[in-house]
Amino acid sequence: MTETTARICAVHKERYELLLGGTITFAKLKTSVYLNNTEPYPTVGDDVTVLLNPLGDSVIIKTLPRKSFFARSDPNPGVYREQAVAANFDTVFILQSMNQNFNVRRLERTLTLAWQSGGAPVVVLTKQDLVPDHSPYVREAENVALGVDIVPVSAKSGFGLERLDSYLQSGMVSVFLGSSGVGKSSLLNALAGETVMEVSEIREDDARGRHTTTHRQMVRLPSGAFIIDTPGMREMGISQNTDNPEDVRGALNEVFGDVENLICRFSDCKHQSEPGCAVRAAIESGELTKERWDAYVKLKREARYAEDKAAAIREKSARNQGIAIWSRNRGKVVW
Ligand SMILES: Nc1nc2c(ncn2[C@@H]2O[C@H](COP(=O)(O)OP(=O)(O)OP(=O)(O)O)[C@@H](O)[C@H]2O)c(=O)[nH]1
Ligand SMILES: [Mg+2]
Missing domain, CATH: 1.10.40.50 (Probable gtpase engc; domain 3)
Incomplete structure (x- = not known):
């Protein structure tokens, strides 16, 4: 089998979707390597060494060094389980929508996780078309996100999308983080100019999302930039996944x-x-x-x-x- 390097663009339970020279290949982990804890389990955005199998699933044998990594831990007391979210991104887009979802305490927490990951955070305030004036939200976010770019956008009207262009140049990788229903997949679709991810209505009474996106997926935009869409997260705890x-x-x-x-x-x-x-x-x-x-x-x-x-x-x-x-x-x- 030929050995090569590929990038993971989606994880489905035990099967990995790899991007290899513009085409998609499926692979599984070489269990003898991964089960004895010598290699970090790969996630979306990871570059991996893979043994190509032309007849079936290829085999991932190594996770290459990461420049950034985001994991979340279960914040419930007594539970300590890590969930690898994404790797090798340049920018962490933290999305909050300008409705009941907006919460500066959650923003502080996600910002801390973003800085810890090695990516540079950008705050994206979504659904600008639903508020008469977005400036009070921007000011509140500024109070806790000193020196961080804060961008109000609307996936619906296209407002503000051009302010994200500098983060979405060819080859750059970004990850979207935010609660279910804030409009991560809708924003990705708006940036891609077509429906690449499914979206669904939020609940009328409390504006909560329906956990539409259930797996992490990396999508290539027409600009050549990559975005990793993630499922909405209820709670985020500081992960133990820090070597340093x-x-x-x-x-x-x-x-x-x-x-x-x-x-x-x-x-x-x-x-x-x-x-x-x-x-x-x-x-x-x-x-x-x-x-x-x-x-x-x-x-x-x-x-x-x-x-x-x-x-x-x-x-x-x-x-x-x-x-x-x-x-x-x-x-x-x-x-
Ligand atoms: N008015 C308005 N609605 C929006 C906007 N962006 C998203 N929505 C709506 O918000 C709802 C949830 O959007 P999604 O894109 O599915 O949200 P998500 O963050 O991907 O949610 P999960 O996949 O569950 O994590 C949908 O009904 C969208 O149409 C926007 O800019 N303006
Ligand atoms: Mg989604």
Whole structure:
């Protein structure tokens, strides 16, 4: 079988759809490589080494190094399951629609995850045609997304789409993140100029989506850019998938620089009744809202948990690798 490199453009349970020289090929993982934890499981956007099988499914034998990676963890307490979402993207489009879906706390959380992934975030405020004035939404988003481009758009009327062009140049890869029903697939269809993804109505009463997109799919636009559409996510927790704890610390610093720059008199200040507490002073003066502080504390706690968990997983994987090498060598006679 010939060995080559291909890019994963969709994942369907155990079968992978690969883009190879403009055509689609199907492949499965080589289980002996992937089951012993030596290779990261590939996801959409990953470049992989594949053994081509002209008669059936080809075989993925290696996941090539990633420049960015986004995983989500189940945020329920006690559950720690990682879900690989996308890899190798340049831009993370964070979509929120300008209705009941708009939520700055969720925006802070998704921004932190986006910075942690290695991609550059852009906030896209959708369904502009449904609001008389989008500027209050843009201002609220600006308060928590300092220095990040915030783009109001309408997939329906085409408003604002040209402001996304600079992120959608040939060869660039973007991923769409956002709750079900915000209009991810509709925006992708509008950018593609044809229906490439199915869309469906949101619920009338609470504007929630119906989880129409059920798998991740990478689509090539006429410009030659790639977009990864994802299923709407209910909750996003800080993932343990960080080889480098600096990633998550850096991400928190990007999103909460204003909070982290507050210096209390005591370095171990608990921000309760200590004199010279800069956090309490900022909340009292209105410079920092209590909600933003609480969101920061919550994410920081999750980040710490994620780091501990990541360290435990790395240790376990090193142990497993040691056992695998030991059992491989066991039968050999070493002189
Ligand atoms: N008025 C208006 N409706 C929109 C716009 N974009 C999307 N919608 C509607 O919002 C609903 C949900 O759109 P989808 O594109 O399926 O949303 P999604 O984010 O892909 O949802 P999931 O696949 O479930 O995650 C559909 O009824 C769309 O027609 C827009 O710009 N304006
Ligand atoms: Mg969709």
